[in-house]
Amino acid sequence: MIQLAEPRVLSGFDIKKPVSRQLQVLLGLSSWILFLVGWHVLATSGQISEQLFPPPLTVFTALWILFAEQDFLADVLQSVFRILISYGIAITIALPLGLLMGTFPIVAAFFNPLVSPFRYLPAPSFIPLLLMWLGTGDEQKIVLLVLGVVWFLITLIMDNTQAVRMELVETAKTLGASKRSILGTVIFRAALPNIVDTLRQMLAVSWTYLVIAEIVAATNGIGAVMMRAKRFVHVDEIMAGILVIGVLGLLFDTALRLLHWQLFPYLHQAKN
Amino acid sequence: MIQLAEPRVLSGFDIKKPVSRQLQVLLGLSSWILFLVGWHVLATSGQISEQLFPPPLTVFTALWILFAEQDFLADVLQSVFRILISYGIAITIALPLGLLMGTFPIVAAFFNPLVSPFRYLPAPSFIPLLLMWLGTGDEQKIVLLVLGVVWFLITLIMDNTQAVRMELVETAKTLGASKRSILGTVIFRAALPNIVDTLRQMLAVSWTYLVIAEIVAATNGIGAVMMRAKRFVHVDEIMAGILVIGVLGLLFDTALRLLHWQLFPYLHQAKN
Amino acid sequence: SSQTSGNSGASGGVEKKETVKVSLFSWPGYGFWFIAKEKNLVPELDLDISIIEDPYESFNLMSSGQLDATSSTVEYGPIAVDKDVPVKLVSYTNPSYGTDRIILSPQIKDPSELKGKKVAVLEGGLTQIYMGIWLEENGVNFKDVEFTNVIMDDAVAAMLSGEVAAGEFWEPFGTQVLEGLEGARAVTSSSEDFWIKTALLGDGMYMSESLLNDRPEAAKLLMKAYFEAVTFWKENPEEGNKIIAEGLKFDVKDVENVIGADGEIYKGGIAVFDLEEASKFMGLAEGEPPLGMKNGQIRDHWDLTSEWWMKFGLVEEKAEPEAGIAFEPMKSLLAEQ
Amino acid sequence: MASPSPTALQKPHLQRTEPANPVAEKLSVDKACKIFQLKGRKQLCAVDSVSFNVQQNEIGILLGPSGCGKSTILRMVAGLESISAGKILLSGHPIAGPGRDRGMVFQSYTSFPWLTVRENVEYGLKVNGIPRAERRDIANHFIDRVRLTQFRDAYPGQLSGGMRQRVAIARALANGPEILLMDEPFGALDPETRWQMQELLLDIVRTENMTVLMVTHDVDEALFLADKIVFLSSHPGTIREIIPAPRQGEAKPITKESMYEISEYIDLQKRIMHLMREVAHDPAR
Amino acid sequence: MASPSPTALQKPHLQRTEPANPVAEKLSVDKACKIFQLKGRKQLCAVDSVSFNVQQNEIGILLGPSGCGKSTILRMVAGLESISAGKILLSGHPIAGPGRDRGMVFQSYTSFPWLTVRENVEYGLKVNGIPRAERRDIANHFIDRVRLTQFRDAYPGQLSGGMRQRVAIARALANGPEILLMDEPFGALDPETRWQMQELLLDIVRTENMTVLMVTHDVDEALFLADKIVFLSSHPGTIREIIPAPRQGEAKPITKESMYEISEYIDLQKRIMHLMREVAHDPAR
Numbered sequence A, B: 001m002i003q004l005a006e007p008r009v010l011s012g013f014d015i016k017k018p019v020s021r022q023l024q025v026l027l028g029l030s031s032w033i034l035f036l037v038g039w040h041v042l043a044t045s046g047q048i049s050e051q052l053f054p055p056p057l058t059v060f061t062a063l064w065i066l067f068a069e070q071d072f073l074a075d076v077l078q079s080v081f082r083i084l085i086s087y088g089i090a091i092t093i094a095l096p097l098g099l100l101m102g103t104f105p106i107v108a109a110f111f112n113p114l115v116s117p118f119r120y121l122p123a124p125s126f127i128p129l130l131l132m133w134l135g136t137g138d139e140q141k142i143v144l145l146v147l148g149v150v151w152f153l154i155t156l157i158m159d160n161t162q163a164v165r166m167e168l169v170e171t172a173k174t175l176g177a178s179k180r181s182i183l184g185t186v187i188f189r190a191a192l193p194n195i196v197d198t199l200r201q202m203l204a205v206s207w208t209y210l211v212i213a214e215i216v217a218a219t220n221g222i223g224a225v226m227m228r229a230k231r232f233v234h235v236d237e238i239m240a241g242i243l244v245i246g247v248l249g250l251l252f253d254t255a256l257r258l259l260h261w262q263l264f265p266y267l268h269q270a271k272n
Numbered sequence C: 001s002s003q004t005s006g007n008s009g010a011s012g013g014v015e016k017k018e019t020v021k022v023s024l025f026s027w028p029g030y031g032f033w034f035i036a037k038e039k040n041l042v043p044e045l046d047l048d049i050s051i052i053e054d055p056y057e058s059f060n061l062m063s064s065g066q067l068d069a070t071s072s073t074v075e076y077g078p079i080a081v082d083k084d085v086p087v088k089l090v091s092y093t094n095p096s097y098g099t100d101r102i103i104l105s106p107q108i109k110d111p112s113e114l115k116g117k118k119v120a121v122l123e124g125g126l127t128q129i130y131m132g133i134w135l136e137e138n139g140v141n142f143k144d145v146e147f148t149n150v151i152m153d154d155a156v157a158a159m160l161s162g163e164v165a166a167g168e169f170w171e172p173f174g175t176q177v178l179e180g181l182e183g184a185r186a187v188t189s190s191s192e193d194f195w196i197k198t199a200l201l202g203d204g205m206y207m208s209e210s211l212l213n214d215r216p217e218a219a220k221l222l223m224k225a226y227f228e229a230v231t232f233w234k235e236n237p238e239e240g241n242k243i244i245a246e247g248l249k250f251d252v253k254d255v256e257n258v259i260g261a262d263g264e265i266y267k268g269g270i271a272v273f274d275l276e277e278a279s280k281f282m283g284l285a286e287g288e289p290p291l292g293m294k295n296g297q298i299r300d301h302w303d304l305t306s307e308w309w310m311k312f313g314l315v316e317e318k319a320e321p322e323a324g325i326a327f328e329p330m331k332s333l334l335a336e337q
Numbered sequence D, E: 001m002a003s004p005s006p007t008a009l010q011k012p013h014l015q016r017t018e019p020a021n022p023v024a025e026k027l028s029v030d031k032a033c034k035i036f037q038l039k040g041r042k043q044l045c046a047v048d049s050v051s052f053n054v055q056q057n058e059i060g061i062l063l064g065p066s067g068c069g070k071s072t073i074l075r076m077v078a079g080l081e082s083i084s085a086g087k088i089l090l091s092g093h094p095i096a097g098p099g100r101d102r103g104m105v106f107q108s109y110t111s112f113p114w115l116t117v118r119e120n121v122e123y124g125l126k127v128n129g130i131p132r133a134e135r136r137d138i139a140n141h142f143i144d145r146v147r148l149t150q151f152r153d154a155y156p157g158q159l160s161g162g163m164r165q166r167v168a169i170a171r172a173l174a175n176g177p178e179i180l181l182m183d184e185p186f187g188a189l190d191p192e193t194r195w196q197m198q199e200l201l202l203d204i205v206r207t208e209n210m211t212v213l214m215v216t217h218d219v220d221e222a223l224f225l226a227d228k229i230v231f232l233s234s235h236p237g238t239i240r241e242i243i244p245a246p247r248q249g250e251a252k253p254i255t256k257e258s259m260y261e262i263s264e265y266i267d268l269q270k271r272i273m274h275l276m277r278e279v280a281h282d283p284a285r
């Protein structure tokens, strides 16, 4: 009885017009293919020396050789280890502080004037200081990575906590919950999904600092391998390193997204 | 007739209890004073060499000497110039692209699979490539600074644009506005306050990359001065440099906040 | 701190080793530390070796107590004295014998064309003096070129990008530039008589004052470790080169390009001094060092570098060699032999 | 997006030309259907063969339980949603995309926060190329009509909810539409403000000779404003009953209190409440 | 934050002890004032010397224009806002901070989204140390009462607005309060759902012998639920009139339609609408 007819032909370029799943995959693939082809053409055009700007295939080969012959996996794991340890330390500092600052304005009034400007202190400029204070070992690298994110984490977790709706707190109060209990069972729980999101987003910042941390006095890690490659003008290996960091970053991002689904099923369920 | 009496003595540590302006200033000051005193005591305790960990006063003195005797101002201006140029370029790329991606899902479907992973590519690891491609001059530094923020800017401006309420667009449609006109007079205008906020927040990232950009083959700029100081273990000058960057970061942040007030008076007016 | 220096040869039980932190930038000429460690040539010491590409980073770490010794080019003594950095030269370890070359980019046909152009050097490094003298020899005042301050890693990149017109390179970086930049050419090499006579281009061993003053025994043992490694290498050049290559993550070929494959003085690379040759150069033993250098030439070397640092404005006034050179470790090592 | 129909663009502002083929109905919805494509190739029939019409100068009200397709019908009329089957005619012309011949007021506040009240009201005129002076006059007229004269240069953020909806109404009217479409325009307002808005709307519609199609949830509001109530039931959205109001046009009560003096209204209220109970399909809601 | 009053904690769940000094009123608000400190040392008198009381098992309704201080009064009773002057007694005891003897339901959805319906309802019991088995029984009872039995293990995000408010009501009741405080609990719901909720509330309040103080904007809702309507006017919030409902307790109509059969209600409706007009101070809103 009902005729299916779309009287207007809608152009693809309609404001906020959703794109079908298939078209989305198609466009995503074609953008990558265009990018790779463009890269290849440019690199093999002879305009720039291939040593300085190797085509994608050379980079993938270099990557393969790194893993197959130069035990790159050990370096990758070392870098991942540094990221995880440093991020764990940063969370251990930022989570309680951010929660308290977000919950009690009086705590924020004390710490915020200190923490907020610290975000503007460029972590890389601490390298010489950290080297002198802590030496050339892992401590120096890990502290650098912590310094790179911890101020942002504190501020953002504070924001997440402040965004918890006052009504939830007041409801818990009228139900007879104590202040401590509200902090744990309401404020923390309510802010948690956003905090996990914050942690996911800031992890990207940690990855960008990794190379800086591993440039100096590094004997292993992805950054160290890239520095070595630089010395011998192995641009293909440098690009392979960049690629690996990019892929690792995306993997961690995906892992944390999955964790979000796992931890907060209630946010991802449809209405019935 | 009305008695002013607060029957309950409220503890300062009440959830979300706002803090009075005076107390806020007091706490902010005391945290800074505590920080500076702690630093001074630690530095002068004799535990660590004062050369390696100078007390605050030494750092301020170094800062003063840098400005008074070593024409530090020229370096600072050079750094500010690099930040502004590079950020200008980044905005020029990110603003139109982000707006189009946020407005037309089909554009986002094409670019996002490319741009989104690019955020994870660590800008510092491009230094060797940029050195080889562009040399040691300003181009290399500016391109590095652009690479450090542009992917984030694109994604965030896209988010800001996507957040524009569909009803505003539909209203404009029913008022007879064309697609182009809606893009300019509604979507852009509606997203603009959040875009300016995004720009403010991401500027902090640019500042953290400045030092990295100026470390290599730098002849001037704050980073270069810090590198020179490092060679001769002038920790006081390094700290002075960090301080200057922190203060500049805060100044720019404040300037952009003021700009926000200036540009968007309608967001900052009280109801009447 | 665990100072258990000197009770070597103790029987049976597990010895407590004394840790000494050494650094080098990745270059085959400094690789002997890896042999000393790998072969455990001085069992009393536990060598903690790190690779730090910027020698100034190493000097900083030495002054902050994070590092005890480093191998680097041999020009830093006067600067350390002038800037009050608690680091002293303890030995000249080798002259350069062809490894150091000045390379011009293809566009530069004549040294005079370098005026107003950018030239890559490490400020406060030997390369700056090398370049300065060479320019003067070719009638160009060093003030007429623009020195761009880069470490060797970045110098290669800067040269390849075409952005600097000349630079000083040691192996294997010189070859990389020549291969990567068509038309580039080397215009002078450290094996030329002019440079050998001055002994200007060479490497040395530096120790921190805290090591020298607080742990003299460890300082001596450290020097011993280095020269034992040289001895081992001279006897087992193939194995020695392999250890160095692994330590630096270089190709063995690149190592051979610098220190040769047979344990002898290698023209085109460097002339590695053993303890005897080094002590003659330092004036602590009788006789002449090889390559026509003279006994105690380190003092002339000191004067030459000091002079140039004053020209470059890095040193304010000339100091006596004794202020920047510590002879004690070598003296006590020689006394033991 | 389609541009306004040529007729709409050519006609001089505020002077209504009679439709090409004169028909009794201003708006005629004829067996209109809407089928939404859901994820996984599923379909949802939100509106199924709905027919009704609204005469010139009439206020038609769409009433019914949540999810019965009221908004969807209104959006199809506005051209914001395509019509899956059937047809919708305005002054005899089929709808093709949104256009300035149909003004729309949403429940959520849609005044542009970066424009002042006056600029908001001028917006539609500006994008349609009306010269500055003329648009200023028209805007002033409608700002006066919605009693915001003293707030002309205020930003919407400074106004209360009721005032913002008045801006939206003035903006829609300034554009000279043939019909005003309103989707629960007073749903977010508190009751007192709501009454005032209803009375104001009735007054303006009368004096400006406007035709209105309005969605509401509120029985009271429907009773007070309607010339005709189109009552829908849901799953899928179909017409349950079309109820003419007890009094129409000039005879309608002009204040809410006076409505409750009239027994037909109280009867009609009861009847509609019964209807709503009946169509409330889900007892567990 | 103060802990619940000792009386409230000691009493066994759901068994009400009589107040220490027996008084007729369950809740008595006596010349209560609220003064807010604004920025720049300014003060705002939001509630000025308000006195009224609510008897055991009675539903008291606070009605009045926006900004007249309804929420503020309720929050003072809940202990969420301090009392600037005057006093408020619950069963003869003065209020000192929030406590489980007063359950509160807000207009906005306040069910904890990370807890299931059952866990939400158990929350108050859990933080008050009621053992697991007992709290499960109590929760089940109230979940059944608000007819959410089949949604026990659903998360609030899966529920409609009306269902979420029922969760909030069950949660407040499960805690065994002496009085239920509600601030426009149905304000965000659509009318059909709203009616159902009103009828449900009336039913529960009756069978559970609950005392209620509720804020509403909706005249209909006030008429239907109230045993007593406290009508406020604003700037500052003062009592305009306290109106007893035409019928109280068991005599009240139990469906909304039946209410409109009773002429006293229609008269009262008109009277309240007049009152609201009178207190609507700002003609430009």
Ligand SMILES: Nc1ncnc2c1ncn2[C@@H]1O[C@H](COP(=O)(O)OP(=O)(O)OP(=O)(O)O)[C@@H](O)[C@H]1O
Pocket (backbone or CB within 6 Å): D036, D037, D038, D044, D046, D065, D066, D067, D068, D069, D070, D071, D072, D073, D217, D237
């Ligand atoms: N864009 C859409 N895609 C899919 N389904 C939709 C869409 N818009 C509406 N629907 C569905 O169509 C039906 C009718 O929705 P509509 O919004 O028209 O109802 P309504 O009567 O306006 O309800 P309410 O009173 O709650 O506003 C609902 O089941 C809704 O879920």
Ligand SMILES: Nc1ncnc2c1ncn2[C@@H]1O[C@H](COP(=O)(O)OP(=O)(O)OP(=O)(O)O)[C@@H](O)[C@H]1O
Pocket (backbone or CB within 6 Å): E036, E037, E038, E044, E046, E065, E066, E067, E068, E069, E070, E071, E072, E073, E217
């Ligand atoms: N925390 C506060 N600080 C300052 N003023 C406040 C505060 N809370 C409420 N007010 C003011 O007190 C007055 C009464 O507010 P209240 O929220 O009690 O009114 P209401 O009757 O509940 O209004 P509505 O019907 O809009 O909910 C208002 O003028 C309001 O602006």
Ligand SMILES: [Mg+2]
Pocket (backbone or CB within 6 Å): D070, D071, D072, D183
């Ligand atoms: Mg709707």
Ligand SMILES: [Mg+2]
Pocket (backbone or CB within 6 Å): E070, E071, E072, E183
């Ligand atoms: Mg209120």
